[in-house]
Amino acid sequence: MENNRILSINDLHVKFSLRGQVLHALRGISLDVLKGESLAIVGESGSGKSVFVKNLNGLLDNNGWIDEGTIMYYGLPEEPEGINLAQFKTEKDWLRVRGNHIAMVMQDPMTSLNPLKTIGSQLCEALNLHQGLSGALAQAKAVELLRDVGIREPQVRIRQYPHQFSGGMRQRVVIAMAMACSPRVLICDEPTTALDVTIQAQILDLIKDLKQKHHLTTIYITHDLGVVANVADRIAVMYSGDIVEIGTCEEVFYNPQHPYTWALLSSLPQLGKKDEDLFAIAGTPPNLFFKVRGDAFAPRNPYALAIDFLHRPPYFEVSPTHKARTWLLDPRAPKVEPPPAIKAIGNLKPGGEQV
């Protein structure tokens, strides 16, 4: 397991200064990303999942900083002992890993492409910067990249502008751009949120194929647990700057332990019953300007115990690969059954609904 890691994050704290106040966005995240796996990070908006991956790429906003913790990256051949990304200060440092080691696909393909430049020139720019290719060589490589992501007639398309592409095709171009420098880790930040269901399935398939072909490690970020069942090997559930549950895909879906994971799963419309209210999580996430006491989810949690409001739960191990931060797993805690909708996972009809 030790040699298998490509990224190892240890006790990461990230803070932002906003209007004179300090916001504690990430509250001690520890996570190992294994070589060649596909990890999904799931959580509501505001849970800090995007902030977390921005740290891996040096894209943190200027008012944010890493307060504590290390991010070790083991993919650089000249640094076999790993390199601590948390200590990177300058853009020059970051250029060693950004793009050619860790690349990112952003959420909205409309905003991540330059509308005034052709697809080809945007792709060639990346190739020129990172691999020193220019002219015809870069063109040829760009055509190859576009073909790789399933765009037909790449020779023609390469001379076109982003507005001539549909949403799904645009997202393919963005993926081609991320793949331009053959990275080892591909981070996909909500890659399909802006897309239709049919296109979403195709893009997820494409990322899966690319992962196989180029031996990538992929990190998905999403708020929709339904999406990740198909693509993830492991799932980390985040809530207000903390990983509350992590396990393999099957463990998180078939045997979830944290009440927040239960809540996320039961609010999926696929699990709802017609003419009954869909489960909705009451309340709002905590304000991270203030210090969170106990379990951050406790005020919204119908299963909360008295201790949840006082002490932050540690990780309880369910299996060697599965752990959750909830006092419910303490041997002294009362036995709580997960909601019925959770148990129905595994016998769903096509399109949803429990049998």
Added chain:
Amino acid sequence: MKDMNTPICSLRDVSVTFGRGKNRFTAVRNVSFDIMRGETFGLVGESGSGKTTIGRAIIRINPTSSGEIFFKGEKISGNISRELDRMVTQQIQMIFQDPMASLNERAKVDYIVAEGLMNIKKDLSKAQRQELVAKALTDVGLLPEFASRFPHEFSGGQRQRIGVARSLIMDPEFVIADEPISALDVSIRAQVLNLLSVLQKERHLTYLFISHDLSVMRFICDRIAVIHKGQIVELAQGEQLFQHALHPYTRALLSAVPQPDPRREKAKVLDVYDPNVHDYSVHAPTWTEIVPGHFVLANEPELEEYKTRLQKESAQG
């Protein structure tokens, strides 16, 4: 209070075209369906299929190029009288997709919600208007104090509630919800969906629910129409459509719905719809009711095939 016999809104052979001459583009082609009083009618399709255009044609934003639209028995497409136009504006309301983009950033919630009243119910005093705004905000689960705030002070789910409040204040009978939850988080989605169904029960509303996501449709809609490239290809009761989808495009849409079930999901083979599977060179497709309440666009040989498939499926139980 569903009344499945009285249509509240009917479309007859409606087409909508944009541009003229060489650039003429038909976004919606010969669409006919009835929306019954009190039901939730779902319209599902990909982006660019014309589902939003149909919604906009009903509330007279996009003019129809042919065909007729009736609302409560009266024709509301084409040239209509001023009074009828006002009636349509008041009784048909719309909820938009993106709560970030559809609210005026420079106006307070107070004005955003009351704007429709100012145009239609001009004789209301300021105090009466404020009272109605406060009531509308409470109805959608917001506090009346929020009236003095600006849209940027709210979260996505709250903004969508403002969008709902602004349509409800007109006391409509028919609400067109155009992808009301696509831009929202999963947990917030559930809140807005529940709100919509509560309001429907309280006020006996009729919804036209437009979305690209069939998983949400199953949960909220009574009947679902599937639209592809401006043509409706299949229409059936929700359950019927999920159990016995006939048209290959519907089946492709169904297969794309992500399931929260890793074992099944990882084994899934994606159905991709290829319009070339239809051979319409000899027999042209017609809009046929294959079993009561279940319509499909198909030609003769396809209908035969669908019928045998339906029989086989119902025999299996």
